[in-house]
Amino acid sequence: MAQKLSDATLSQIGHPVPTYDRTSLTPGILHFGVGNFHRAHQAVYLDRLMNAGGGRDFAIVGAGVMPGDQRMRDTLAGQDNLYTVVEQSADASQARVIGPMIDYIAPGNSAQVIAQLSEPSIRIASLTITEGGYFIDANTGHFDPAHPAIAADGQNPDAAGTVFGLLVAGLRARRAAGTQPFTVMCCDNIPHNGVITREAVVETARLSDPELAEWIAENVAFPNGMVDRITPATSDRERAMVLDDFGIADDAPVFCEDFIQWVLEDNFPAGRPALEDVGVEFVADVTPWEMMKIRILNGGHAVIAYPAGLMDIHFVHEAMQNDLVAAFLEKVETEEIIPAVAPVPGTDLNTYFAKVKERCANPKIADTVRRLCLDGSNRQPKFIVPTIADRLARDLPVEGLALESALWCRYCAGQSDSGAVIEPNDPNWDRLTETAKRAKDDPSAWLNMADIYGATGRDPRFASAFADWLAALWRNGTAATLRRYLGG
Known part of the structure; x- marks a missing residue:
């Protein structure tokens, strides 16, 4: 008989x-962004450590910021902040109940978040707020303090509405009390994520209190980290599977692959759990690992996503079974992406790519092509454009990456090759769709989106290749264009 998940x-x-x-x-971590990835990654490592007898003073308090967080908060509260993680290999599925989170502050309760951050027991404030949550200006590559949400926090620092405003308020309170500052640990897929987060927090503080900003810059640690685990969205399908296959009535299960990786810079002055005991790798400089992951895995996801989306392929493992998509991924990765990745200690990049292909081909994950296509306006500037820029700087070809960019543009026009409607799939969908339609006749309209392409979009070598591939996609369709590319 199925059991409703709870402590009881x-x-x-x-x-x-x-x-x-x-x-x-007892609480030791306050985490912003209690989504599926956090619940299948950071929380899983902590659960492992607690089961082994350690880390029990580093329990998680979740913090909601966006209105949409309310539903997750209410769901988890109804089952004592417990949930099921189902790890899936191609051959087996294993379920485990995860329990390191002991509270979840609902969105809108800024005073409660700040009070929790003020507690000396909180030694780490961590965040997974998606790649688009860092207010980065693609033209400069830096934090944009003029963004309306950030400007509002600068004008009203005691009523902060963003993660960064709340972190500043918490640090202000700890400084006033003479309490050691917590470490801020970013767990998002952003190059140099600790550096990016540091700039966001410091510059948000500078708007209202320049002296506090300097204190944060000098006293608060922001370790860089590389995180990795494929974690699809949860739907009624997954809830039914947990009930039918494992006998657990769980309204918030997480399904994920059996692969997991976390590489962290060991910079935690206020203390940290002994995560190295459960597989986390602590290093002096995480840069080689994060570049490998962001370019080969996340960039590879984009290479798979848009041709598959245009050809009406639903699941990622089905895309990997398509000869054209699989060959496109192989050629772009081996000829353009992997050569632009610096060596990684103890890692063979081709072996790493082989593992990426194996993971994407896992049918149990049921990861969707639509999820990989999601939020290109925030992902492309981080996962694809830097590789293009690096290759152009070395006067190397970018034909495959130009085709990937053209496929993204064509996808954003809002119809697949069959004429099926592509539903909005980006926070900037209306703008992208309007621009993609103009780009059909004027490809420069797409590349002139400076917040995405910066100076790279103005490079004539890239612009010429992009225009050629985009015209081919509109004229001949995705399959024929991929055949042309693969035929050299």
């Missing part, structure tokens, strides 16, 4: 559950 029913769940006493946990 843990002993009746016929799958691994927390072996630690959750009532004895």
Whole structure:
């Protein structure tokens, strides 16, 4: 008989559950962005550590910021902040109940978030707020303090509405109390994510309190980190599978692959859990790992996504079974992306890419092409454009990456090759669709989006290749254009 997930029913769940006493946990981490990735990654590592007898003073308090966080908060509260993680290889699925989160502050309760950040027991403030949550200006590559949301926090620092405003308020309170500042740990897929987060927090503070900004710059640690685990969105399908396959009535399960990786710079002055005991790799400089992951895996996702989306392929593993998509990925990665990735200690890049292909081909994950296509306006400037810029700087060809960019443009026009409507799939969808339609006759309209392409869009070598591929896509369709590219 299915059991409704809660502390009271843990002993009746016929799958691994927390072996630690959750009532004895004390908070040590406040986390912004309690989405599926965080719940299948950072929280899983902490659960492993707590099951091994460590880290029990580093329990997680979630913090909602966006209105949409309310639903997750309410759902998890209804099951004592427990949830099921289902790890899936191609051959097997294993369910485990995860329990390191002990509270979740609802969005809109800024005073409660700041009060929690003020507590000396909180030694880490972590965040997964998506690639688009950092207010980065693509023209400069730096934080944009003029963004209306940030400007509002600068004018009203005691009523902060952004993650960065809340972090500043928490640090202000700790400074006033003489409490050691917490470490700010970014867990998003952004190059140099600690550096990016540091700039966002410091510059937000500078708007209202320049002296505090300098104190943060001198005293707060922002370690860089590389995180990796494919974690699809949860739908009714996954909720039904947890119920039918594992007998757990869970309204917020997480399905993910069995692969997991986390590489972190060891810079935690206020202390940290001993995550190295459960597989986290601590290094002096995470740059080689993050470039490998962002360019080969995340860039590879984009290479798969847009041709598959235009050819009405639904699942990522189905895209990997398509000869044209698979060959396109192979050629772009081996000829253009991997050669633009610096060596990584102890890692063979071709072996890493082989693992990426294996992961994407895993049918159990049921990751959707639409998810990989999501939010290109924030992902392309981080995952694709830097590789193009690096190759152009070395006077190397960018034909494959120009085709990837043209495929993204064609996708944003809003119809697949079959004429099927592509539903909005980006925070900037209306703007992208209007620009993509203009680009059909004037390709420069697309590349002139300076917040995405910066100076790279004005490079005549890239612009010429992009225009050629975009015309081919409109004229001949995706399959024929891929055949032309693959034929050399």
